[in-house]
Amino acid sequence: MVIDPPQVAAIPIVVAPVADPPGTPARRSALRLLDAVLRRGQALDAAMPGATRELPRSDDRAFAHAIAAEVLRRLPDLDALIDGATRQTLPPDAKARMALRIALVQALVLGTPPHAAIATVLPLVDGGPRKLVHGVFGTLTRAGVLLPEAPTLPEAVADRWSIAWGEDMVAAAGCAIAAPPPLDVTLRGDAPEGLGGISLAPGHRRLERGTAVTDLPGYAEGAWWVQDIAASIPARLLGTPPEPGATVLDLCAAPGGKTMQLAAAGWRTVAVDGSQSRLARLRDNLHRTRLKADVVRADLLEWSPAEPAAAVLLDAACSATGIFRRHPDVLHRARPAVIEAAATLQAQLLARAAAWVRPGGTLVYAACSLEPEEGEEQIGRFMAAHLEFEIDPVRAGELPDGIAPDPRGWVRTLPGMVAGQGGCDGFFVVRLRRAG
Template identity: 40%
Template sequence: MGPQTFRAEGPVVVTGEKRDRQPNRTRPGNKKNARPDAAPAAPGLAARMAAARLLAATIDAKTSLDGLTDHEHGHPQFRALDMRDRSLVRAILATALRYRVTIGKLIARRLEKPLPANATVLSHILHVAAAQILFLDIPDSAAVDLAVTHAKSDPRTVRFSGLVNGVLRALARAKAAELPVMLAETDDAPEWFVERLTAAYGAAQAKEILAAHRLEAPVDFTVKSDPAKWAEQLGGVVLPTGSVRIEKLSGAVSDLPGFAEGAWWVQDAAAALPARLFGDIAGKRVADLCAAPGGKTAQLALAGAKVTAVEASKNRLARLAANLDRLGLDAEKVNADLLAYEPVEKFDAVLLDAPCSSTGTVRRHPDVLWTKSPADIAKLADVQRKLLDGAVLLVKPGGRIVFSNCSLDPQEGEALVAGFLRDHAGKVELDPVRADEVAGIAEFVTAEGFLRTTPAGLHLGNPAISGLDGFFAARFKRLA
């Protein structure tokens, strides 16, 4: 959609107040005229206000977007919206986060001076509107008008309503010329992440990963049997690894064919790989540690293993149980802290898909890069190492351990494993993954025998259905 035409209204300045052309403007703190808590009168305003509030919670308070937009337990301002407006809010937020750096730079070009450091509310209002103007199929005039109304409704931003108006109108006029150039010049990620990604993967692959992060992830299904049949039923394709992929959902997952009868479950193709690294596990006792929501538990049970699913969260374990019930699969379910868990008998194999920074899932969770930090990665790597040390003790001598996570960072993968093998020399050895042992994984097996997928992998000719979550997996054998 092309830019809307607006009349120029003079230069835009950061101070805003002296340029505010609105008569009888409300001063900060004037509660008589400024009522941010009053019910929004303009159609669509409630959704935009919710989007700005949730963007603030994500950026400023480092809160998970999934938690904020949960339909049952999410932010009250989100839950107060109808389902259509909730979908709009999620689209705005995903876009604002996915293109945060690009949006920020294009806004900055419209300002004579940077926004004050404490003008976070104003910044979020501008980002929410700019995301609509630049990337979403929403009329520019509506995005501008609602942003101005929003600014006027809040005593913290009322004096900047003229600035909001001028910046967004100028942005709408310039987007056709400036947006493609800015996208080509910008990495939409924090500097620390770009630096770590480049150090780990090299400049060329890092650029490919960052480009993939701008695209919404496709939807993958692990099917119980007959992938070709379900690819046809769901309108998708069968991947080389056996998963079924569709470009995007057009409705609720529960409305899709095969859901009610438990024929499949949603699981990224990369996330489906670690459970397959055990080989033939029919009849073997296998523990799935940190098991919820249960996709890997289901895979192990489907392969004929006697599965014990261990999960520290009662709520997450209940969700796992519900998922297994729908699928008609069975597993022993144990609510326990992994580090304190002592089974009566050791297992033949253990899968530890450990909690991590989730930097491999940015395509579907664009908030990750803005809620995590290098300090979080270091902290989570330490937790993973402790869990892996404990997981080894649960396996019989000669048994296999598969360690995995959805991080792109070597501190949570290759470096962690190197330290683990060094400290467990003589007790545990690496059991290298072979390129030919699982269909479709050859390009993901490293020289060391690790499994490493990235969003830049699995080229299928169409970027919208290509790529994978970033996953790391290593396999070990317990010696004694």
């Protein structure tokens, strides 16, 4: 008799998932940040909340931001290394290319050991060409490759700026983007004891980068606020009020650096901006510095003041290419269509702001842009259409050390200016006077 073997229930085989190496979540967040900037055109800082939502620790979020920012600073040079080590060119948005950018910038810039740099990015290409990523990274690191000391600008940006400002400016911009800039602060009054730093202008201190802002002397007391030296120029050009209680309209005011300058100088300041979140920062800054201003949330294309003001400062929304040292993502987001749209909006805002200046009053126009369309060309078109305004030439004594007025009367700051002291952002600023 044949006896069938007992029926034994099959035991399911469970394969435990391989845990990602420690540090992988920060690299995954960096990947999300780069995708947000390069594919969706989102600002790096604006992408942070969503991209780092899985990182509860602030230092992990800061590291993810640092990885993404350094990739954006050196993107053309990283891609040149990758392309030199692959037989076929990887698509610009391929995960393999993104993972290699993240791994290489850690090993070559941020000081991450190569084994940790590659181990923490391989999980980013699960289901993809892991062997390719590992092989290309190993080939490059064994060869001892280095990135150039001065990063290469994106080709479209370099071509545009070369036409506008010349090859020397492009070279200076490459040097300027190599590392985050120093920390500039504007003083409410006297500098608090122990603040240190150097001064490039009255009411200014420049401190070494990497300084923890909230730990500096005078922060809690509101003795100063963070503001690049170039960004302080527009409000400096208004000086003190022509008479006690004179009103200045600070348009596109948030996050409030210029508002605080004007309030500290004695102006009755009306700060107008359309962004609720940015106005919240402005109010926080006013509270900390114990300065007062009337804060208005409004769309400047619809809002109007009750009466003309003695002065109007329009720091217009722009492409922001002038702040590329702190925000390297702008070099990859500010395409010609963005610049054109910004210039169109600026023309509309300028026309409205001009109507709010009383006879004999002052209009200051500023843009943190290195594009002539948003500066020199913008003001040329405005002057042709508004014969009641004339340029009130800026004098050298009104400007920080190392920055001189343009012979045409306005101010244009470029990469390379005050480079020996840490440089400055790119700005265009003009002061106009309305006929009395």
